Amino acid sequence: MQFSSRILLSALMLATIAGCAGSKPVAYQTEKFDSTEIYARRFTVSSEVACEAVRRTLLSQGYVISASTTTQIDARKSFQPENDVHVQIAFRVVCTTDNADGNLTSVFANALEDRYALKKINNSASVGVGALGSLSLPFSSSDDSLVKVASTTIASEKFYSRFFQLVERYLTNEAAPAPEALEMPDEHLRPPFKTRAVPIPAAQQQ
Template sequence: MSRMFRLSPALLLALLAGTVAGCSTTKPNVYQGEEFSDTSTFSHDFATSSSATCEAARRTLLSQGYIIKQAKGALVDGHKHFQPDPDTHVEIEFHVVCAPNGKDDKSSTLFVSATQDRYALKKTNNSASVGLSVLGSVSLPIGSTSDSLVKVASETIPAGLFYDRFFGLIEHYLGLDGGLPVVDFDDKPALPTKAAAKAEQE
């Protein structure tokens, strides 16, 4: 004799809701993590003009081996290449913008964003084609192998300590850390010459 089990309507609805929720579960969108809160991770205030701040940022990147793509007043872009292993290539690109705080431009805020692009080495086999008058074009199992870099990842570096080191070296070139400031903001040496330092002491 068979028995029939009857589920209550409430239990049936609960099971149905759980099944639907399990099927519709998706990962949260990336933009949901953008809080637009008051954070200093990507910005720093300096008691110098915007042009002086950006020039110090340019010298900071140059001192660490970055290649400057452009440096126009309140804008500096630079990049640097890394190869952590034979099959991986990494490129870090800096984008710096300096904005004056007030009309007198006695202080400024530096905004920075660094992007890390990762490339992987991809090998491609190229077969050789030989043309014959009777058979036409025939592909033979002889050829060459070509290597190419393919971008596999790209992200904005979020680490606060990474930018703190960048800001700290900018303060050094501005003389805000107690060191020698830059003489001016053209192509002259970043630090005073020995003759200039001796003249100041006299």
């Protein structure tokens, strides 16, 4: 009877351990799909004008534009917070027209942070010695390579808020009338409209 009790107790312990090991949080469980306020803003301009403001915003912050159209901008920026750590932020912004008149646009922004670590690979030297074949010698060289160790979507509300504020600033500058000066040959290209950011209603997010 005592032997059976030990077996039962061991089985319960194993089941408990297995349950704990299998209860790791799943990333997609945090996806609620209940708000787009972090990643999106609405502006009273055309999609072309909005994406041009986005392009200038990213360029002004040191991002390298990798792809650019009238409705989508892709850009990257590299950081090195530590000697053996490399971080790259990849921005993708999409501008979509929201009405038939083409003067209302939703701007969706997403930033992906990739983190790389420096990995050393040791290569030992070998020399052929006639009939003895290959002989390894205590001479070695090391090659450094960057290995991706993490990749995550930036979900900071403050991060995107600063981005959209700068986009709105560029839109406001574009909408302001240009002074009549000889050094402004492209003043006729400035659109004669005002702009403001409009929060996306919750009812339209479904």
